[in-house]
Amino acid sequence: MEEYLRHGSFVESLGSPRVFAHDIDTLPCFSGIIQQVPDIRKYDRVLAIARAEDVVYLKSPPDRAYHQWLCEVELGSKNIVVLKGKEDSSLPERIMNNGSKNALDSLLGNMRHDAVFSPYYGGRLERKASEHLGLFMYSSTEVTEEMDNKIVFKQICRELDIPVVEDSIITTEMTESEVCRVVNHMFNRTGRVILRGEYGASASTIHVLSYMDEVCFHEIIGNSPLGTRFLVEPFYEKLSSPSSVWFIKQDGMIVHLRTSNQILENGISHLGNEFPVRFDEGFVDRLSFRFAKYLANRGFIGPFGLDYIETKEGIFATECNPRMTGAIYPWEIVYLLERKGPVRAARSENISLPKELRKFKVLRKVWSDVLYTGDSSEGVIIPYNVGPIKAGKITVLGTGSSIKEVRELFAQIKSRLS
Structure with missing residues (x-):
């Protein structure tokens, strides 16, 4: 018998209301990350999954046309707090330096007492920011820092009889x-x-x-x-790249968010995710649940993701991301879409834009017939990372009745960009 909730919600698992400060700047080795993804500081993925009552901290104002569209289709939050600062200053630093405490009081009112702080990575700087705001942070810093170590992760997997290379x-x-x-x-x-x-x-x-x-x-x-x-x-040739994302609540309850296949650029860099999958999903989920129980026993709380590789030799665990991951955002939107109807297949993907299409109001016209309107759950696209649009990048979720249909949908929207 399963001892976890399947296909749950990341946002709703946090409790309510939520204060989001999703910033990747504080990750270990961030200097190397920004060289790989130079526009990553502009990511605003959390904006699309926040609920109406939530507060979202951002480094810069969202694209107006995009935010207006989110409101029209009843996604996202209107409670946005933009914290200015030097380009290399993180959101936690800006929270502690920019008087954001007063803004939070006015936005949350009587709900402030029950609010929780949701960071991208629950490190020491994030903990200081949550203490500054007087909010409970949904993360456990010590376990987070330990699990972020790839060598330690593989050692634990061996102890748990989870196969690794x-x-x-x-x-x-x-x-x-x-x-x-x-x-x-x-x-x-x-x-x-x-x-x-x-x-x-x-x-x-x-x-x-x-x-x-x-x-x-x-x-x-x-x-x-x-x-x-x-x-x-x-180096083994990959047949697939399984990804499984989870959440552990304060009471120890384990929530399975979704298992999908990673889309990798050059076989290494993350480009997106898709489901349904061809690999043995049940096997991956059983291994992941085994690791989730270990984390819960260690006192870990919050979101995390496990990555695997499937080779001719079998499926092997490669790393644990004890934090938000790129896959959690689109699957949270899928969770919301499933209230409208079934979502049998979905894909998220980073898309490059030509200079003339680097405004959402222009893209909205180009993709008008397939852009989500708040009704259909399949055959639609939902842009959910529009922060880097001026730099020529956007992330899109597409849905359909089959993975073939979804891939055709992406081919269609990409063809309109040239």
């Missing part, structure tokens, strides 16, 4: 000959090697090598702080 560890303190010996051993297994940093997101510390590139190694290790560790793993 074999690996060796190299450090910046090893000699060049020691590093070469370890890496060459892995090369002999599959002919290609994947080097993964102990910390990092959005493929910011991942390197795939087809030969012993000494120049590359000098650059990677030489630019890393002393004591930095890397996982060295054989």
Whole structure:
């Protein structure tokens, strides 16, 4: 018998009302992430999933036409607090420096006592911001920081009998000959090697090598702080990239949000997600639930995601993201759409825009016949990350009766951009 709620809601699991401050700036190794995704500071994904009574902190005002459309289709919140600051200052820092406490009092009124603080990553800076606001933060900082470590994650998986790819560890303190010996051993297994940093997101510390590139190694290790560790793993060809996202409530209840397949650019960088899946979803969910129970016993609360790879050799766990993940946002919208009707297939994807279409009011006309109107749950698209639109990027959720239909829908909307 299942001991968890299946296909639940991230937002509703938090309680109500919610104060969102979703900012990726405070993630470990963020400097590497922003090099991979230069416009990531402008992401405003949480705006589309917030409910009417919630408060959303943002670094810059949302696109007016986009926010108006969200209100028309009864998505998102009108309670937006824009906190100005230097480009490299995080939302938690701005919260503590910009007098946002007073704005929160006026927006929440009597509901303030029950409000919860939802960050993207529940680190120490976020905890200080929540204490500054006098709000309960839905995260456990100590466990979050521990689980963000890819090496520790694999050690725990082995203890829980969750399959992981074999690996060796190299450090910046090893000699060049020691590093070469370890890496060459892995090369002999599959002919290609994947080097993964102990910390990092959005493929910011991942390197795939087809030969012993000494120049590359000098650059990677030489630019890393002393004591930095890397996982060295054989590179297996992927059949799929399972992703499973979950939530643990304060009372220990485990909520399964959704399992999907990751869409990866160059086989590494996250581009989106889709379901239904072809891999053994039940197997992935059982492994994930096993890890979720471990986290719950450790006192972890809040959202988290587990990533896997499916190869000819089997399905292996690769990392835990003890925080919000890119997949949680579109699947929360799917949860809302399912109140209108079934959603049998869905896909989220980052889309590049030409210069002449980098305003939502223009895009709305281009996609008018398939843009969500608040009625149909399938055969529609919902843009949910419009913050970086001026930089030529937007993230879109599309739905349909089958994955074939959804992919055709994406092909259709992309064809209108040229």
